[in-house]
Amino acid sequence: MGAAWRRRDHMHDVETAEPLTYRRIAGFWTPLAGTWLMMAVEGPFLTAVIARLPGPTENLAAFGVAVAVAFIVESPVIMLLSGSTALVRDRSSYVALRRFAQILNAALTVVMLLLLVPPVYETMTGTLLNLPRDVADLTRGALILLLPWPGAIGYRRFLQGTLVRHNMTRRVAYGTMVRLTFMAVGGLLGAFVLELPGAWVGALGLTAGVVAEALASRVMARGIVAELLAGRRERAGSEILTQTAIASFYFPLATMSILAMALHPLVTFFLGRSRMAIESLAVWPVVLGLAFLFRSLGLSYQEVTIALMGERGEHYEKLRNFAAVLAVAVSGGLALIAFTPLAMVWFRSVSGLPVELAELALLPIRIAALLPALTVLMAFQRALLVSARLTRPLTAATVVELGAIAAVLSLGIFGLELVGAVAAIAAVTIGRIAGNAFLVGPCVAAVVRLRRHRMADPAPAAT
Numbered sequence: 001m002g003a004a005w006r007r008r009d010h011m012h013d014v015e016t017a018e019p020l021t022y023r024r025i026a027g028f029w030t031p032l033a034g035t036w037l038m039m040a041v042e043g044p045f046l047t048a049v050i051a052r053l054p055g056p057t058e059n060l061a062a063f064g065v066a067v068a069v070a071f072i073v074e075s076p077v078i079m080l081l082s083g084s085t086a087l088v089r090d091r092s093s094y095v096a097l098r099r100f101a102q103i104l105n106a107a108l109t110v111v112m113l114l115l116l117v118p119p120v121y122e123t124m125t126g127t128l129l130n131l132p133r134d135v136a137d138l139t140r141g142a143l144i145l146l147l148p149w150p151g152a153i154g155y156r157r158f159l160q161g162t163l164v165r166h167n168m169t170r171r172v173a174y175g176t177m178v179r180l181t182f183m184a185v186g187g188l189l190g191a192f193v194l195e196l197p198g199a200w201v202g203a204l205g206l207t208a209g210v211v212a213e214a215l216a217s218r219v220m221a222r223g224i225v226a227e228l229l230a231g232r233r234e235r236a237g238s239e240i241l242t243q244t245a246i247a248s249f250y251f252p253l254a255t256m257s258i259l260a261m262a263l264h265p266l267v268t269f270f271l272g273r274s275r276m277a278i279e280s281l282a283v284w285p286v287v288l289g290l291a292f293l294f295r296s297l298g299l300s301y302q303e304v305t306i307a308l309m310g311e312r313g314e315h316y317e318k319l320r321n322f323a324a325v326l327a328v329a330v331s332g333g334l335a336l337i338a339f340t341p342l343a344m345v346w347f348r349s350v351s352g353l354p355v356e357l358a359e360l361a362l363l364p365i366r367i368a369a370l371l372p373a374l375t376v377l378m379a380f381q382r383a384l385l386v387s388a389r390l391t392r393p394l395t396a397a398t399v400v401e402l403g404a405i406a407a408v409l410s411l412g413i414f415g416l417e418l419v420g421a422v423a424a425i426a427a428v429t430i431g432r433i434a435g436n437a438f439l440v441g442p443c444v445a446a447v448v449r450l451r452r453h454r455m456a457d458p459a460p461a462a463t
Contacts, residue, residue, distance in 0.1 A: 020308060020315045025322050029304045031169035035176040036296035042183055043289030044351060046205050049187055050198035051286075051352035059198030061281035062138035065129065066203055068264030069139075070146045073112050075261030077104055077154030079253035084161025085303045086386055087241060087249070094162065094228040096241040100250070101158040108150035116143060129265075130272040135281075142203035148211055156214040159221045162228075164303050171220040178216040183209030252391035256382075259398040263405060263431075267424045270409040274420025276360070283361045283421050286351050291368040294334040298376035301326060305383030313387065313450025323380040330372035338366045364425040374432045381439040388446035393439060401435030 050059050080101055088094050114120060125136040160172045186208030190201040271280045305319050337343055343365060347358035385394060405427045412423030 020310075020318055022318060022322060025304065025308065025318065028167070028169060028308060029301060029322075031173040032164070032300040032303060033297050035169075035173045036300040037293065038173070038176045038180050040289070040293040040296040041180065042206065042209065043285060043292060045184065046187055046202040047286050047289055048350060048352045049191055049205075050202055053191060053198040053201065056198065056352075056354070057278055057282045057357075058132075058135050059138060059202075060283075060285060061131075061278055062135045062142060062197075062199035063202040064281055064285040065125075065131065065135070065139045065268055066142035066146060066199060067206070067285065068268050069115065069124075069143060070112075070149050070206075071264050072258070072261040073108055073115070074150040074153045075258045076108060076254040077101070077150060077157060078257040078261070079250065080104075080154055081157040081161040081164070081303060082306060082382075082386055083246075083250050083253060084158050085164045085306050086161075087246070088162045088165050088228070091228050091231050093241045094225070096243065096246060098158065100243060100246045101154055105151040105154040108154065109147070112143075112147055112150055116140065116147075129269060132278075135278075138197055138199040141197070142199045145200060145203035145207055148207055152207075152210040152214040156210065156217040159214075159217040159225075161303070162224060163217075163221055164307055166224050167307075168220075168224065172217075175213045175216045175220060179209040179213035181209075182212035249389070249391060252395045253386070256391075256394040256398045259395065259402055262402060263428070266402065266406060267409070267428070270413050271420040271424060274413045274423060275417055276419050276421075279357060279360055280420030280424070283353065283357050283364070284424065286347065286353060286357075287361050287364045287368065287421065287425065289351075290337070290346060290365055291334060291371050294330045294372040295375040297330050298326065298372055298379050300379075301376060302379035302383045305380055306386055309383065309387040309450075313447065316384070316447060316450065320380065323376055327373035327376040330376060331369055334365075334372050335369040338362075338369050360419065360421060364421045367422070367425045367429055370429055371432065374429070374436055377436050378432065378439075381436065381443050384443050384446050385439070388449045390442060390446050390449070393442035397435045397438040397442075400438045401431040403431075404434040405431035 047060060047063070050056060050063055053059065080097075084097055084101075088097055115124065121140060125131045125139060131139065156175065160175070163169065163171050183205045187201050187205030190196040190204040191198075196204065267284070268281070271277060271284060274280055301323060305323075308315055308319060337346060343362055344358060347353045347361050348355070351358075353361065382394060385391060408427035408430050409423055412418040412426060413420060416423075418426075
């Protein structure tokens with residue numbers, strides 16, 4: 001992590017004119033994929049610990065609800081990674097986006113506090129989610145432990161986007177290693193030293209991990225931040241970013257993220273009213289955790305595409321081809337587990353589920369086999385639209401996706417009376433297909449816009 005590391009980072013700066021090859025795409029993507037893959041390990045690790053503690057069904061259910069609530073609160077800051085990857089290029093843009101991120105982080109922390117006010121909390125867990133009293137009490141303790149979550153997530157995603165913009169993706173991966181280490185230590189400490197309930201163990205582990213990662217990201221970004229603040233990254237003709245301009249660019253992204261994160265409480269709402277409700281709530285985070293291991297490899301491709309697309313979309317074809325191969329690989333990998341005896345090995349031996357819950361998880365994970373490929377497609381579509389500065393269709397696509405999910409959940413749970421976990425994963429998959437389909441037209445428009453820009457200004461663009 002000394003001078004040699006810094007030299008290696010700057011040798012392949014995104015702003016250089018180095019030709020884009022598939023090898024370079026893979027080299028840029030691999031650290032980010034590793035980062036997302038390591039984050040994907042969090043869920044299975046913590047649910048495996050919770051499953052081995054007293055009251056696994058109630059605690060897994062409470063942990064799933066608490067994480068769903070934390071996810072929707074943090075949702076406005078999720079796209080700070082893409083935002084800073086796209087916008088942070090010099091001192092003025094860094095300072096402007098940093099201020100924007102600070103305001104957003106503070107506001108979401110206040111929201112998290114307000115949700116814990118007794119009347120608000122009772123309405124959320126009782127009236128809306130219909131949780132049993134013991135599950136609601138466990139969920140409250142978990143949410144208290146998750147209070148630092150949105151601010152820490154927003155801060156580190158802003159810094160990570162700055163690192164990605166300047167081709168320091170390895171540092172992002174190093175930060176995630178720190179996160180996983182502190183997550184594991186926090187979770188094990190809560191389980192075997194403090195002897196906390198399982199849901200609280202999971203929340204403590206998550207919070208310890210993200211706070212440590214945020215601090216590590218600050219340390220690892222100090223070099224590039226110093227260069228930006230000193231004006232050594234100034235570019236001729238750079239746009240001046242005002243708070244209004246940032247909000248105009250970022251609002252559709254944040255709205256999309258908020259709506260996407262609404263998926264978690266939406267599904268939780270329906271699961272609480274489904275057949276085998278508590279069992280479905282218990283297996284849901286386990287099924288999502290396994291699927292996310294493969295989906296994460298697709299999610300990591302979004303920032304790769306934004307950073308490498310080129311000012312005029314000159315690298316669209318190569319990035320598209322790489323995405324197609326990646327989509328087949330990740331869905332194929334999940335299918336290899338879901339449709340073989342490896343599924344029971346995962347659910348029983350790795351996740352620690354009782355036999356009845358492991359069997360309940362089989363059909364949902366098989367339906368989920370399509371999700372990783374659909375995630376790669378969605379990541380590429382979003383990145384293409386961000387690169388072309390056409391962010392508004394992203395919000396509409398998310399509305400379409402959520403509408404389809406709600407419709408399928410209503411039919412599956414109240415009409416067909418399916419087991420909750422089965423109806424939920426079918427709804428999520430169909431919803432994602434609808435969202436992907438909606439973005440086809442806007443993506444064609446984005447490609448046309450980038451190509452027109454290229455013809456209007458044929459000068460070679462920085463890659």
